[in-house]
Amino acid sequence: MEHFNAAPEEDLAQALLSCLHSHRWTGRVADHRPYPDLDSLLAAADEAAYDLGWSDLTEALAAEPLPALPPDTYAAAHTALSAAHAAYEARFGHVFVICLDGVSPSETLDRLLEAIRSRLTNDPEEERTVVADELRRLAKERLVGALRDAGNCALDHSGPAPAR
Structure with missing residues (x-):
């Protein structure tokens, strides 16, 4: 979590967009840093996803x-x-x-x-x-995967997370 919380905004935005390609969702998740633990981050990601309108979801779907x-x-x-x-x-x-x-x-x-x-x-x-529910689930799954894969590198990804 330390790496996620300390990641430069641009790097974090890129990583979050690979989890769910919604600029609104990415901004909401990034703006609420620091997160004390993974559960707090996932709860915030879930809440941000629930607040997305259809135009935000359409933006995300276009990149899926x-x-x-x-x-x-x-x-x-x-x-x-x-x-x-x-x-x-x-x-x-x-x-x-x-x-x-x-x-x-x-x-x-x-x-x-x-x-x-x-x-x-x-x-x-x-x-x-x-x-909307499937996109929320995908975002959380990808976020967990990004954190797991990042290890000691603060969410450094060169491409989008795989769809599952």
Whole structure:
């Protein structure tokens, strides 16, 4: 936490944007430093995410990669997932996001397809609520990962955190 609290603003902003690409969220999390511990940081990150409006979430969604499949996934699965993503984007106008924290690689494909198919039945307002929750979960997961990966380097990342 010392490194996070002492990181230069520009470096911290870059690292936070890799967790959730929302300038409003990044500013809120950075502005409340110093944090006494990880739980306090995660609570602040969660609170800042709850305060985001749809335009902030749209900004974050624009930078989100599609959820990745394990490298050994067969071609037909990629085709099925691409078709599901296309149907989702046609219905809601943005990429599908899901936090797969704790899902084993062998379950990733089934979980993704099940979630997309299920969420395609949501009305747009209901889906916005689900999307906001998934983005909050992704941000917290990525923030924990960034802190873990940083070790003794104050959140020095050269690229965005991986989607899960």
